[in-house]
Structure formats: structure tokens, C-alpha cells
Amino acid sequence: xxxxxxxxxxxxxxxxxxxxxxxxxxxxxxxxxxxxxxxxxxxxxxxxxxxxxxxxxxxxxxxxxxxxxxxxxxxxxxxxxxxxxxxxxxxxxxxxxxxxxxxxxxxxxxxxxxxxxxxxxxxxxxxxxxxxxxxxxxxxxxxxxxxxxxxxxxxxxxxxxxxxxxxxxxxxxxxxxxxxxxxxxxxxxxxxxxxxxxxxxxxxxxxxxxxxxxxxxxxxxxxxxxxxxxxxxxxxxxxxxxxxxxxxxxxxxxxxxxxxxxxxxxxxxxxxxxxxxxxxxxxxxxxxxxxxxxxxxxxxxxxxxxxxxxxxxxxxxxxxxxxxxxxxxxxxxxxxxxxxxxxxxxxxxxxxxxxxxxxxxxxxxxxxxxxxxxxxxxxxxxxxxxxxxxxxxxxxxxxxxxxxxxxxxxxxxxxxxxxxxxxxxxxxxxxxxxxxxxxxxxxxxxxxxxxxxxxxxxxxxxxxxxxxxxxxxxxxxxxxxxxxxxxxxxxxxxxxxxxxxxxxxxxxxxxxxxxxxxxxxxxxxxxxxxxxxxxxxxxxxxxxxxxxxxxxxxxxxxxxxxxxxxx
Numbered sequence: 001x002x003x004x005x006x007x008x009x010x011x012x013x014x015x016x017x018x019x020x021x022x023x024x025x026x027x028x029x030x031x032x033x034x035x036x037x038x039x040x041x042x043x044x045x046x047x048x049x050x051x052x053x054x055x056x057x058x059x060x061x062x063x064x065x066x067x068x069x070x071x072x073x074x075x076x077x078x079x080x081x082x083x084x085x086x087x088x089x090x091x092x093x094x095x096x097x098x099x100x101x102x103x104x105x106x107x108x109x110x111x112x113x114x115x116x117x118x119x120x121x122x123x124x125x126x127x128x129x130x131x132x133x134x135x136x137x138x139x140x141x142x143x144x145x146x147x148x149x150x151x152x153x154x155x156x157x158x159x160x161x162x163x164x165x166x167x168x169x170x171x172x173x174x175x176x177x178x179x180x181x182x183x184x185x186x187x188x189x190x191x192x193x194x195x196x197x198x199x200x201x202x203x204x205x206x207x208x209x210x211x212x213x214x215x216x217x218x219x220x221x222x223x224x225x226x227x228x229x230x231x232x233x234x235x236x237x238x239x240x241x242x243x244x245x246x247x248x249x250x251x252x253x254x255x256x257x258x259x260x261x262x263x264x265x266x267x268x269x270x271x272x273x274x275x276x277x278x279x280x281x282x283x284x285x286x287x288x289x290x291x292x293x294x295x296x297x298x299x300x301x302x303x304x305x306x307x308x309x310x311x312x313x314x315x316x317x318x319x320x321x322x323x324x325x326x327x328x329x330x331x332x333x334x335x336x337x338x339x340x341x342x343x344x345x346x347x348x349x350x351x352x353x354x355x356x357x358x359x360x361x362x363x364x365x366x367x368x369x370x371x372x373x374x375x376x377x378x379x380x381x382x383x384x385x386x387x388x389x390x391x392x393x394x395x396x397x398x399x400x401x402x403x404x405x406x407x408x409x410x411x412x413x414x415x416x417x418x419x420x421x422x423x424x425x426x427x428x429x430x431x432x433x434x435x436x437x438x439x440x441x442x443x444x445x446x447x448x449x450x451x452x453x454x455x456x457x458x459x460x461x462x463x464x465x466x467x468x469x470x471x472x473x474x475x476x477x478x479x480x481x482x483x484x485x486x487x488x489x490x491x492x493x494x495x496x497x498x499x500x501x502x503x504x505x506x507x508x509x510x511x512x513x514x515x516x517x518x519x520x521x522x523x524x525x526x527x528x529x530x531x532x533x534x535x536x537x538x539x540x541x542x543x544x545x546x547x548x549x550x551x552x553x554x555x556x557x558x559x560x561x562x563x564x565x566x567x
Contacts, residue, residue: 038117108429
């Protein structure tokens, strides 16, 4: 039986229609959607709006054949713009398929508004009620609990609540500090309900963030920095508005070295003389003042010796890291404030920079060592991660965005690809592999004029749901270049085993569990589309393959390179 809502009273619309309007009114451009039977109210509402010539009144649907792809693409878009996008998934099973992507967005503090249907509640024949056996199978006790730990806000929509206010509140919590995913569930019956024409305005989405430190704290910080001979910064994420330039100005004024430790976004130009790498171990031996700025894991305690007399100052919007069950880092002085605003105030008060020669020398040595590794590998004719990253660096300009997810080869990409522009680099922020490929789709949508390059390991490429990513990229008209760092193994498993059991039996047999099976040409997965694909296993062919792939992407065609690396 077909049920059509009675909309004869033109003053009424459905909840679904109101939700679509509210998303657009609050700046959401895209709904990355994996459709299911629970989404019929939204599908019908969108069709009516299109027929009425109002297709611009609601966000564009981007069909994504897998939920991980949908959420990762939304993550990529939000990382580039700072604006939350919407994701639509199917009941409990679709929510479960969000999996690692939800974890990544949570750890990266990226705002995303997730919507998921619920099983209908009514057994009687009626609009939106249960009309299929699946509606009994997919009925669970607490669907929201699947993702609640990863969310800043969760809610089930229930009429007669104003849908506009529910959407506004969900988006507002997504962009709160710390920002992150929110989750709205809904039943078909609820979204088919009619709502009256709005008679009053609702609030706007507030993007809240702590202000800078007060005058007394700024004066204290300035005194500490001016008294230091070798101040050092460790950071991992954006410091707020104009964060890269803010940190450059501060570092130059203070004579401070800067370490980007497990960066989720570019925090400091990597070609700057005060950039001293991505691991603080060596730099800590020289520092007499340490500033922790927006970093969740500033070092690994078991691997890093922090001098007991080193004064550690933390300036962070979320200093106690409530989302981390274990946070063992010792801090002497904590400032809960916007680091960017605080640094700008401090920079203006610093009279004289410390002698920064130790940091400049450390930077020079790092650059020379990176160059030496390339020269050595090329002389040996070896196609290593270092050589590949160096080749990719030739195709990076001020309009390039790199989405990085290569795990064991991360060091090579960080040291060899010369990124310096704000917004030119992003990492997933968590442990969910495969992110870089679908996240590149969102990044391209967010910045259509940019060249987007996604770097991924072979194991990660399998986790990216590559076939679904190919289809989603075509649906979004968002061509990107994917480069697979293929070492034909789960090398992270092997490295961890060797690290813990270096003299063990498994290591003597090359850790066979680090192999996932027969090697294949991963680029062939992408041949399901008309994109450019190629497998490369010869150092002499890398430059040509990259040139062809970049030309393809710049001309609007997706490209995937599977590069077989030498050990």
C-alpha cells in the first residue's frame, strides 16, 4: 500500500523537508549518503523540493556506496573548511559501518553531523510503519550507544519538536570546543509527520572557542619565554584563526624551535629554519622551556627522555584531554585558552628573541639528512619510500592538498614533501586506516581548484573501500590522485613485533603474520572507472607515471598509482 502525506494545507511541510531546509540554512552543502529503507521521508521530501524548483534549498546528496567512505569524505571536507557536513546512514548496521571513520573524526576533533534512521515503531499499516521483515531484524535496544563515546551530542528526533532547532543544536555541538561528530537518529514515522509553517526565528549555530589568556597570564608567559635561552614548541594541530602565520611570528620573535608531533594538520612551514622535525627526542635535550600547544600526544613516554628540570607549559583549549582514559604527561603550568590568540598577545610583548642558532642548525642537519637519504637510495637504484616521496614533492605547489595515510612510511612523506602553505596537509587524527582516499574526495569538493593527492599504504588502501571510493569520487565529480605505497605487507605489524620481540621466534621467520596474502595490482580496482591507473615497480618509471597521473587529475580524471617499493 502506498501512503502519501496530506499536504493540502500549504502551510505545512514534513519534518524531513524541514530538516533538509535547516541543514542548508546552517551552511551544510553536502549530505554524504548511503541510502536505506529508513530514508524514504528524506528521499520523497527532496524529490518534492526538486519538482518545485527548490533544489538549491537543501544540500546536495553525494551517494557513497559505503558508510566509511561517506564519513571520511565529510571529514576531509570539514578538515579543509572547518564547516561541518552531513552524513546519512542506514539504521544500526549503517552506523556500525561508520566504525573507524567515526573514531578518526572524534580524535581529529572534526565537526560532522551524522544522521541515521531507526526501525519503524508502528506495526499497523500507516505512513512510515513497518512493512518488511527487515524492520524487525534491525530493531535494537540502544542504537545510539554504538557511537555515543565518539560524539559531542546525540539525540533521537521526536515530534512535535521543531526540526530546525534540533538540526541547529546538533551542528552547534559539532563545532563546539573540542569539535567532533554529532549523531541524530530518527524514525520514518517521525520524519513523515507534518510541521506547521515556522512562526518564529531560531538561533544561529555558534562556533564557540575559548578566548586568549588574560593580561596577567600573558605577562607571566612572556616573562617565562624571555627568561628562556632555548624555548621549544611541540604542536600537532591548528591553533585557530591564521594559526600557521601566528606560530611563525611567535617562533621568530621568541627564537623558539618547533616540533610537529603526529600532526593532523600543517602547523608550521616545514621548510622554515626553525622547524626541527617531527620527533621531540633530540630537541628536548637542548630546550630549557617547553610549550605544548594543541597537542594530544606530545611524545611517547617510553621512547622519550624529558629532562626532570625542564619547565613544561601547556596552552590548550582542552588541556586535560577528557576523551583520553590515560594521559600521563607532566605539565608544570597549564593555561586553558586559545593558543593562537594567546601567542599573538605574547608575541607583541617579547622584546628580544633568544639565540635560535641551535634550532637552525638542527633544521639544517635534518634537511641534509633527508637529502642524503634520497641521493643514497637513487645511487643504489632502489625505489624506496624516500625516493617516491621526493618524486611526489616535485608535483606539490601552493595549491596542493596532501591527505596522508601511509603509516610506516610516514617519516619519508613528512621529510621529503616540502609543504609550507596553511591547509596543505591533513592526517586522519586517529587509528582508522584507509581514511586518506575517501577524505581526498571531500577535500576536493571543499577546494575544487586544488590538486588533491592522497597517500596511502597497500593495507590502508584495502581498508579505504577502494571500489566504493571510486564510485563516490565519480558521483561527486571530485578527481584526486591516489598513490599507494605498496610494501606488500602489514609492515606496522612486523615493526611492532620486531620492536617487542626482536630476538623472538616470529622475527627470525620475518613475522609471517605481517602478510595479508597474495600480492595484486591494486590499481586494477580503480579500472572500474575511466580513471588513469598504473602499477610501477621500477625507479626509472616513477617520474613518468607521476607526470601522467598528475596530468590526468588536473584534466578532471581520477588517478591511482600502485607503487611497489623496495625494502
